[in-house]
Amino acid sequence: MLAVAKEDLYTQEIELNMGPQHPSTHGVYRALLTLDGEKVIKVENIIGYLHRGIEKLAEDRTYTQFIPYTARLDYLAGMLNNLGYVQAVEKLMGVAVPERAEYLRIIMAELSRIASHMIMVASMALDLSGWTAWFPPFRERERILDLFEMTCGSRITVSYMRIGGVAADIPDGFLPALEAFLNDLPGMIAEMNGLITGNEIFKARCQGVGKIDLETALAYGLTGPNLRACGLPFDLRKAKPYGIYDRFDFDIPTLSNGDSYDRFVIRLLEMEQSARIIRQAMAALPDGSVMAKVPRVLKPSPGEVYHQIEGAKGILGYYLVSDGSNKPYRLHIHGPSFVNLGALPRIAAGGNIQDFVVAIASIDIVLGEVDR
Amino acid sequence: MGNTSDLIQKLQDLFPGLKGEEGGAMPGLVVPADRLTALMQELKEQRGFNFLADVTAVDYPEGDKERIEVVYHLMAVPAATELRVKVSLDRQHPEIASLTGLWPAAEVQEREVYDLMGVIFTGHPNLQRILCPDDFSGHPLRKDFQPAATEGGQ
Amino acid sequence: MPDISTLAFWLLAAMTIAAAGAVVLLKNIVHSALYLVLTFVGVAGIYVLLQAEFLAAVQVLVYAGAVAVLIVFAVMLTRRGDIRASNLFNINYLAAAVVSLALFMVITMATGRMAWMATPGQAPASNVGAIADAFLGRFAIPFEIAAVLLLVAIVGAILLARGGKEEQ
């Protein structure tokens, strides 16, 4: 009988720098992997390559001047970032927003959410080498961007929301184009389901990979679709409605496994719900002004506010401290990607390199928001 | 929110030195630094504030009470009740116990606060710079921080 | 002009011996292992000259394509501080030289005493059938025993790879 002590049979661990230039890190992010063969033993996040000091910049800009910066945080869901910021300032100042603007905000925010989820499903398919599945979401996302461009002139960095309303009313032709888009959206989702969701290889690579249970997910501060994929129907739009979300009828899709596959599927399900909200908002869209009467120079009275909205990637929070001047004394942005990425070492350890790529795609980070 | 004043009352009984802040959009507590861990444990395990929503800090260099305030936002999931907890720290030696033992979510956020504001979190497993480069000096979000470019230009 | 196959033989023989020498003499063990591949290929070339194409293909497939790959692979994965000086001379080279020299003498003497006969006529166009007949006819039992041996080796490898029960 061959007697080999276990200590004699060991393999040398190697450290592998994945990034900052790597196709699957979704931007300039570096993961320092400790590998045993191909198995990932330890993950260390190294971030900050895109740090622009936006929180510091905010202290030197007026409240209105800061709006464009927000769209550069999560640049895949600019409208949602705009929304969170202007609502935080409005909460601080007690500004009431006209009805029409509220509805437009909902439409734009949900479109932004759909666009962000589209990027996620597309790039996750691509990270598994499912090249063809990359195209349907991007094709449809283009139409969302066209709608944004139609309204505010920008596609990504929208800066559409204003403190007290929105920058511009929607042009003629917007609603029919939106209607057409919403009619085609289920087709795209079905296309994705046919192309990739039901694919056996895709399932085999995602199911059970990067699994996290609900309790751990909460402890690690996971929010948004990543948390709902663990089975908790927690969505701020329902749990603590901001804006006029309490007027809409929609469901919170949940899945229970908390693995990469569920995190992928839940995005597809959420797109459908967002479409439902948009349809209701379109039907109820009132006439009227899109901008409240706000003073030219905004000087909120001293105080502080923490406003959270349900961003595309999780709970997006703005902590705003005012000292009574026309510039924020302190602005802190709680980016969901930042915290979700913090949970990655826990989520991804134990799989191999390919599983790591799946895990990082499934938590859906955007480095603009991680590094701020 | 009627029951928040009850909550604050009860907590004040438990933790002498605790101050309540009502009014505003969110109830808040101000707690002495040495009671923070115990208070957070109480809030998490007995009061249902099981989710650490945010950790940040604000620098107040001026006035007679120069200080750094570390601000914690908690949330009860799934009820979505929010609570703010603040700790005032000595601006020269800001030091506070880390909450990573209660919430692993605190790890990255406390690193960020350390990096940008210079607050030392004792007991943190890996308190290093996270957004700025490792060889960066200074803590950019402090009010008296001078960016290098401005220094050179002056 | 000499016969082209004679020329080819000398070229191949020189290449094979040079490569074999490199396996022993080079300081970088990965280079040694790669030269081993060249040695195998050279031997396969000599088989071709002997019109034993099947044997040559087996030589390439099994030795150059599989055995050498595994050797190179194992060598590459073995951790060494400096791979450039991983195949150095040590004191054992004296003993090795004695053994190799003795082996060389034995082989030379044996070949020298052999009465070499030129085979009459051409080699058969296809010797695959003959090899098959030999394997499955006259030498069926050794062939099957070799198969059993390989099976045992595979089962052993699987057991080793699976590890002990406590690891599962």
Place this chain on the structure above:
Amino acid sequence: MENIFTDLAALINGFLAGAPPWLQTLAMGIVYLVGVLAFIFLNAIYLIYLERKISAYMQQRIGPNRLGPHGLLQSVADAVKLLGKEDIIPRGADKWVFIIASVIIFIPAVMVYAIIPFGKGMIPVDLNIGVFYFLAVASMTTIAILMGGWGANNKYALLGSMRAVAQMVSYEIPLTFSLLGVIMLAGSLQTSQIVAAQSNVWYILLQPLAFLIYFIAATAEVNRAPFDLVEGEQELIAGPYIEYTGMRYALFYLSEYANLVSVSALAVTLFLGGWQGPWLPSWLWFLIKVYIMIFIFMWLRWTFPRIRIDHLLSFNWKVLLPLSLANILVTGVGIKIYQLLTLGRW
């Protein structure tokens, strides 16, 4: 039309009528080599274009359409661009291993064409061990990838070559076994005879399982999606090829397409009746069939996500290998039963 290539060969041979026989052999060898090289280069250039067009078609895109009519010259331009690129050899690399690997990879890719019957009487060397020669030479590709991966002194390259060894050495086994059924039916390893034996019925009908196993194993052997783990651009970026630039990188690319053509050609020869077909010239039939095979390979590539390495290996050892062994057994028993029924004896 049927005989243009054979006539051309005969013409060249005629020029050499007076030369000594060794010179004739050498000259004809060079002619065949040039022919095969031209075949490989033209195919590779066109296949890159085809791949881009097919993927574009599947992805609702247009694909290359700027250079030349319908973008036909795009790959030529790319090749020229690659030729002009700087040849970078990393400082830490094992220089000679790194350089030679890019050349060595191309040798087996060309050598395997020797036994491919491109048409009636159009086989460069009709070796009596034909199919076996193919497998033996093709197995050398692994060592070139291994050399490239190790020589680059890059962790991604090393991981890629580890995958290459695990994948290619293990998929060689079902690949070889899947061909045994055909060889047993034809009773020969010679590709010309295997083609001739399919004049009545293609072996894909008699050996459908073997064809399937061959197809899957060949996809893994030539590292094409969904088995392109060696390159794995989403994980290992380009695996063993990561540090190669310019023409050296292009050589790997080229040999990959050469391998794609050769495994398709072997599939056609062994399972799809080779060059046989009505009306059209034999070499055209061969080309058409090869391109149908290549299209299926491309179809797969642009449809499936990449498989995971442990799934890949367990699929090989637990599914393909037992199936290919069972196929040999069934084929052997079937041949004996057929002989009993038709000849009345074993």
